[in-house]
Amino acid sequence: MLKPIITSLLDTDAYKLNMQQAIFHHYPEVDVAAEFHCRSDESLAELKNLVEQEIKSLASLRFSAQEINYLSGLGLYQADYLSFLEGFSLNADQVSVSIENDQLAIRIEGKWIDVILWEVPLLAIICELRCNDLYSQATPTQAVELLETKLASLSNIEKDFQFVDFGTRRRFSKAVHQAIVSHLVNHCDHFVGTSNLKLAMKHGIPAVGTQAHEWFQAHQQLAGDLADSQQLALHRWLQEYPDKLGIALTDCINMDAFLNDFNKHLSEQFIGLRHDSGDPIAWGEKAISHYESQNINPLDKVLIFSDGLTLEKAVNIHHHFTGRINTSFGIGTQLTCHLPTVETLNIVIKLVTCNGKPVAKISDEPGKSICQDNEYLNELRKAFNI
Secondary structure: OOOOOOOOOOOOEHHHHHHHHHHHHHOOOOEEEEEEEEOOOOOOHHHHHHHHHHHHHHOOOOOOHHHHHHHHOOOOOOHHHHHHHHOOOOOHHHEEEEEEOOEEEEEEEEEHHHHOOOHHHHHHHHHHHHHHHHOOOOOHHHHHHHHHHHHHHHOOOOOOOOEEEOOOOOOOOHHHHHHHHHHHHHHOOOEEEEOEHHHHHHHOOOEOOOOOHHHHHHHOOOOOOHHHHHHHHHHHHHHHOOOOOOEEEOOOOOHHHHHHHOOHHHHHHOOEEEEOOOOHHHHHHHHHHHHHHOOOOHHHOEEEEOOOOOHHHHHHHHHHHOOOOEEEEEEOHHHHOOOOOOOOOOEEEEEEEEOOEEOOEOOOOHHHOEOOOHHHHHHHHHHOOO
16 A cells, blocks of 8 residues: 555644534534535546545544644643543544445444544545546646746735635645645745644644534534524534634525524624635625624624635635725635646535434535435424525
């Protein structure tokens, strides 16, 4: 076997550990199942054996003492959780890999506290295996050269425009990801952080992220009433992080349903919102209107945009909202998988059940919706008046 693609459990997105600590403290016995979905019209079936080898390698990894020390210094993680991480490892028995309808199929089942750390490295592995096969001649140098042409357009952009790297899950390769972040650290004042903990540690830059859709999805089966699930998820987050990580993701159901639950108290407690589907301008306008309706100054809040962004799109959104609300941008695939002639891959791993019952993501964009249980979808629509 060649050298494994992932060689550190810290090579993941910060929101995974943020959520895992909250699960450790509030939901350590909750069971979940997650499944892989390929949104691109491309078969990945030939990767099955290689993916299985990488899964075995992932299960052999442990957090190093240096990594635990780094996490301790971030001021986010409590001593009991860090002790848990010292003995943590992924369990390969939780992951089943198969071929269904000529497509790679992956299902992960187990305690949520364990399952949560599989998603990011698995997606990064699949992307890198696929890119190595299809684009074996592509190099990190080519990626950096393309990046330089994009950065040239930022020369006259306002100083308050800022973006971070959100590209771990769908990167071309680890080497390309490292090269891109290194170049940005050294050559772009608008670059202010990365979601990748390993790269944040290496470069001494902020590790960025709060929570993902799975936090809200799981609460659909953790709340006594389905209609209360978003508020429970938000209040539980504040319980774990009362004065940190105050960005809320809005589109597990949709923006309107989220804002209906985002009362004045929550609007004041969270410092801002994250956009991940639907029209970004319309979404931002709704956010501003909501804050104004609560007598909250939008200039005291921040909107994070993270849906399929390019630098050009991010700049245009920034211009639209300048002087009205603060903005920041998480750019993923178009940073870490942008090379000549390379077609990007759209893949996800999402929760499908919690405690044996269905959960769903509807979102503000139909193509991003995930749920195979039509009866449950009808319950969800009824609960949130969709």
